[in-house]
Amino acid sequence: MDEQKRARRPGGRSARVRAAVHQAVTELVGERGYGNFTIGDIAARAGVADTSLYRRWGNLQALLSDVLLARLNTQAPMPDTGNLADDLRTFAANVVREVTGPDGLALVRLAVALSGEGQQGLQARDELLADRARQMQVLLDRARDRGEDPPDALEVLDHLLAPIYIRVLFGAGPLTPDYLDRLVDRLLA
Amino acid sequence: MDEQKRARRPGGRSARVRAAVHQAVTELVGERGYGNFTIGDIAARAGVADTSLYRRWGNLQALLSDVLLARLNTQAPMPDTGNLADDLRTFAANVVREVTGPDGLALVRLAVALSGEGQQGLQARDELLADRARQMQVLLDRARDRGEDPPDALEVLDHLLAPIYIRVLFGAGPLTPDYLDRLVDRLLA
Secondary structure (H helix, E strand, C coil): CCHHHHHHCCCCHHHHHHHHHHHHHHHHHHHHCCCCCCHHHHHHHHCCCHHHHHHHHCCHHHHHHHHHHHHHHHHCCCCCCCCHHHHHHHHHHHHHHHHCCCCCCHHHHHHHHHCCCHHHHHHHHHHHHHHHHHHHHHHHHHHHHCCCCCCCHHHHHHHHHHHHHHHHHHCCCCCCHHHHHHHHHHHHC | CCHHHHHHCCCCHHHHHHHHHHHHHHHHHHHHCCCCCCHHHHHHHHCCCHHHHHHHHCCHHHHHHHHHHHHHHHHCCCCCCCCHHHHHHHHHHHHHHHHCCCCCCHHHHHHHHHCCCHHHHHHHHHHHHHHHHHHHHHHHHHHHHCCCCCCCHHHHHHHHHHHHHHHHHHCCCCCCHHHHHHHHHHHHC
16 A cells, blocks of 8 residues: 555544644643654654654654644634624634633744744744635635625734734733624724 | 842942843843753852842742843833824834844743743743733823823733734734834724
């Protein structure tokens, strides 16, 4: 069975390795924090050869970003409710649940760690964020197609995501549904 | 000479120790990053006894916060131009200079580090941020006294500081004077 065929079988060995690696990264981040473990540590914990991790992901930074992206896409997926305000409110509520949960602020922590790790770190960070921005753009494009007048993706980052992240990081101010409503209203005003 | 008297003499031994300690912390943060050095490392680098650092600051978290607060107050002081829009524009420009400089994002990096260090870390973070918030409140109160209609300090955090921090942290979008003007206009609208 060649590599390509393996990759296509979701229940196959490839998917099992991926799940084991993701689980190992989540545990190591929780126990040691970003920056305090290697690809070798991940391989040992997941019970796979580190050469296969290098072959699949290339470097630690790309692997960490892939794990976080998969988790964000599961835990804070882009909603499709049929109108922009509800999409943004649902998205904001998902983000708040993610950043106030047990692995809270993973995106901020990973971005801080990657931005100190040279070119590979910055590239991994940029690809992760570009993927999420593309998904947000799909949500905004759907709104435009319905005849709504959406903000651009950077405005969503500036005035919806940034306040949530910084309030959690600085322990400043509440993150109530009422507050999220006001952020969305202000963004769409 | 008692402790109180020493503290009052800006050119005295107390001030020299403080300057040496601040310099040592700045170097260690640059070389190793937050979380990777101890009070003992700072004392050795500054050429003072670690007991005197514990006596003066109590713990590492309080010492780190004190160093960063002193630097922010020097490099991004609260302006007093005579009108609110100019105060906020000047403040934003100072913050951008600080976060894009050689020790960039120090506040975000320290907040990430402190929030993983238990109760002492959270307390040090909260005191640092409360001090900056009090200074911002003075700026906003002056505007109200002049008959202007200022936002509250949390709104300044949400819609002026947070977008700047997150754009730098995520490497997303420019931080031009024109962009800062739009943030201030939007905040005051």
